[in-house]
Amino acid sequence: RKPEPCCFVIFGATGDLTHRLIIPALYNLAESGLLPEPFCIVGVVRKQMSDQDLRQSLMEGLKRHATRPVKIDIAEKVLNCLTCIEADPSDPSSFDALNGVCEGLATKTGTCGNRLFYLAVPPTAFAPIAEQLARVGLLRETSGTWRRLVVEKPFGTDLASARSLNARLLKFANEHQIYRIDHYLGKETVQNILVLRFANGMFEPIWNRNHIDHIQITVEEKLSVGHRGSFYDATGALRDMVPNHLFQLLSLVTMEPPTRFEAHSVRSQKAEVLAAIQTQTPEEALRNSVRGQYHAGQVGGEAVVDYRSAPNVKPDSTTETYAALKLTIDNWRWAGVPFYLRTGKALGLKRTEVAIKFKQAPFAMFRCTPVDQLSHNYLVIGIEPAEGITMQFNTKVPGPSISIDGVEMKFRYKDYFHAAPSTGYETLIYDCMTGDNILFQRADGVEAGWQAVQPFLDAWKKAGADGLVGYEAGSEGPREADDLLARDGNQWRELT
Ligand code: BG6
Numbered sequence: 001r002k003p004e005p006c007c008f009v010i011f012g013a014t015g016d017l018t019h020r021l022i023i024p025a026l027y028n029l030a031e032s033g034l035l036p037e038p039f040c041i042v043g044v045v046r047k048q049m050s051d052q053d054l055r056q057s058l059m060e061g062l063k064r065h066a067t068r069p070v071k072i073d074i075a076e077k078v079l080n081c082l083t084c085i086e087a088d089p090s091d092p093s094s095f096d097a098l099n100g101v102c103e104g105l106a107t108k109t110g111t112c113g114n115r116l117f118y119l120a121v122p123p124t125a126f127a128p129i130a131e132q133l134a135r136v137g138l139l140r141e142t143s144g145t146w147r148r149l150v151v152e153k154p155f156g157t158d159l160a161s162a163r164s165l166n167a168r169l170l171k172f173a174n175e176h177q178i179y180r181i182d183h184y185l186g187k188e189t190v191q192n193i194l195v196l197r198f199a200n201g202m203f204e205p206i207w208n209r210n211h212i213d214h215i216q217i218t219v220e221e222k223l224s225v226g227h228r229g230s231f232y233d234a235t236g237a238l239r240d241m242v243p244n245h246l247f248q249l250l251s252l253v254t255m256e257p258p259t260r261f262e263a264h265s266v267r268s269q270k271a272e273v274l275a276a277i278q279t280q281t282p283e284e285a286l287r288n289s290v291r292g293q294y295h296a297g298q299v300g301g302e303a304v305v306d307y308r309s310a311p312n313v314k315p316d317s318t319t320e321t322y323a324a325l326k327l328t329i330d331n332w333r334w335a336g337v338p339f340y341l342r343t344g345k346a347l348g349l350k351r352t353e354v355a356i357k358f359k360q361a362p363f364a365m366f367r368c369t370p371v372d373q374l375s376h377n378y379l380v381i382g383i384e385p386a387e388g389i390t391m392q393f394n395t396k397v398p399g400p401s402i403s404i405d406g407v408e409m410k411f412r413y414k415d416y417f418h419a420a421p422s423t424g425y426e427t428l429i430y431d432c433m434t435g436d437n438i439l440f441q442r443a444d445g446v447e448a449g450w451q452a453v454q455p456f457l458d459a460w461k462k463a464g465a466d467g468l469v470g471y472e473a474g475s476e477g478p479r480e481a482d483d484l485l486a487r488d489g490n491q492w493r494e495l496t
Contacts, residue, residue, distance in 0.1 A: 001024075003036045003433035004146075005111045007102060011129055013043030013054060013084065017152065019061030021079070022120060025425035025430030027062055030078050031071065032420075034430055040109045041082040042101060048086040055079045067421040091126035092135065097135040113145035116432055119152065126151050127168040128469035133173035141177070150179040150432050153244055154235070155441070158457055161448040166443040179432050180441040183271060186247045186424040190411065191381045191439070193252040193354075194261075196381070196389065203379075204257070206358070214490060216336045217249050224294070224304045224346040227319065229312030237323040238291070238456060241343040243449035244441075247274060249354055250339065251445070253381075254329060263438040267445060274448035276331045285459040286467060290480045292322035294346040304346050304473035318465045321345045324481040325456065326488075338488060342481055346473040352383035355493040368402050375406025378493055388412040392496070396433040408496060441472070 010018055026307055029035050043054050058079055063070055072159070085101050087094040105111045117133060119126055130149060133139050139147045149169070155160025171180055184190050206212070219241055225232045232240065251270040258265035280288060296306040308315050322344030329339065356379045364371040380390040387412045397403040413419075431439055460467070471478040485491050 001434070002034060004114055005038045005109075006114035006116055006146075006433055007042060007105055007109070008113045008433075009042040009044060009115060009117045011044045011087075011118065011125070012122055013045050014049075015120055015452075017042075017120040017373060020065045021423050021425045022118065022429070023058050023062050024065045024067060025423045025429050026078055026466065027066060027070070028068065028074055028420070028422055028426050029430060030074050031068065031340060032426075034426075035078070036111075036433060038110045039081060040105050040111055041078075042085045042098075042105065043084045044098065045080055045084060045090055045262060049084055051082060051084045054084040055082055057396070058082070065423075067300075067423055076483065078374060082268040087132075089125065089132045092132055095132040095136045095138075098487050099138055102138065113142070114147075116148045116150065118150045118432075120143060121264050123152075123154055123156075123165070127165060129170075130172040132168050139173045139177065140271050142304050144402050146177075148172075148177050148179060148435070149173050149433055150181060152181050153183075153240075154239065155180055155237055155244075155446050155452060157235070157239060157402070158364060159447065159454045162450045164444055166447065170443065176437065178440075178443075179437055180446060182244050182248050183424055183428070183439055184248045186426070186428045186437040187383060189381065189387045189420070190248065190252065191427075193249070193381060194266075197253075198257055205384050209333060209335055210336055211358055213357045213359045214488075215253065216290065216341070216357070216493060217253075217341045218351055218355070218492070219246060220342040220347045220349060220351045220477070221343075221345050222347060222350050222455045224299065224301050225307060225310045225313065227311060229310050232321075233313045233317050233319050236291075236319040236345055237345065238320055238453060239462075241448075242323060243453045244342065246341050247449045247452070248341060249383075250274075250327075250341070253354055253356070254339075256333070261438070263436065263440075263442075267442040267492065268467055271442060271448050273329060273331070274445060274452060276329050276334075277452035278330050279330045279451070280455045282455065282459045282462070285455040286328040286463065287428070288484070289456050289460075290322070290324040290469065290478055291320035291460055291467065292344065292469045292471045292478035292480070293317070293319070294321050294344075294473045295470050297346070297431070297475065298349065299346055299474040306347070316466050320460070320468065322347075322454075322477050323480070324477075324484055325453070326484055334344060338486055338490070340492075342492070344471075344477050348474050349495075350385055353493075354381040354383075355494070356380070357490075366404060369404045372406060376493075380493070387414070390496075411474065 003035045079321055087098045141147050156165050251273050255273045257267040294307050305323050324342040327339045358377040374394050378392040382388050391409045394404050395407045397405050469478045469480050
């Protein structure tokens, strides 16, 4: 189904995100016949340039970053409907001009006044832009026309700043108009978590503290900080990944079943479970966490310099490039079940997965293998590199005597479905245009996420360099992350 006609206004039209993801995703939607008709794009820039120059730059970006062979007629159709305009929140009159352009385009193109404002700009600009849009009436909906505001991550840098940003945005727009993006929700395998849990009868009955021993969430990256030093050094692994991406995975895996598959029910359940993460005391936060920083090493045969020597990183930086946490969720379903989360940069491999470890069989009648030596029963939701689901269980080794070994049953997306390669933004952009905010974060969910990580942020800030451990680039991360689980008699799932 095509979305209703609309005008797609991109703030930050000359930026990396627009070139690398937004335009390639719009192209893919156009190729699949999923762009509205009529449709137009307004590219908002800080320094005036001609429509033609912006179109050309975006065409080059598209050719570089397209996930499918570019068909020029489709690409031209998308880009020829683009108008470029200069606007800057420090110059309010430029928003009056923007309003005029949008009004003109609504009549000229027949896009009926529906507008989507995509803020592909640094977070400090979110509220000032929203304020100016509201002032000139561009966020006012009337019966029959909609106005939407899409904001990118990071949404705040701690609980206080996230609350304040929510409060400011909600002064200018209603919650249903705000689409807070977390690109993890655009991943098929992440969306599939709800289908796995709630469209099958066999998992949900055992999805609780009676049968699940613990859950591990791993997001390991080979990428080092690269040229993002100034952003990353002020941010760190915890802020960059945990309250957003890892908590999206955590909430989908742990939420209660929503009554309906629609935004209100789903987002309420997600926010509820995040709010149930136990708030740790400063001592608990230190005891239940590991923060590491990488030293020079080799990742995939390439030399990686020491984090502190990377461009725009302070030479005495105590910013973590690796974080591991142990959390618990205080509710009926999860009481007593540990959740281990880890994420880091410059590691030996790229792996994103949720591993659910089930309790051991209570008694093994097979003399050959004592119960504590049976292989573990894991259900693994693989997000990268292998998209799919793996079940690990024990089986009899063929032969006259009883001997037991662990085996795997694997479902891989690529074996069943042949989806055209995508940027991961198509569904998110399509949903913004159709007005479905199920895959976007609501204010209370964002704040609940920050609330859960705040004790770690505070405790780490106070500890300074104390407790920051090193690991070699290209390794599996700091040994202390193994100790975090070993203390509970557990270990990270090994790759098979
Ligand atoms: C981004 C972070 O949000 O997610 C990056 O800012 C990180 O530091 C990226 O590399 C990871 O995304 P993915 O989809 O590659 O796991």
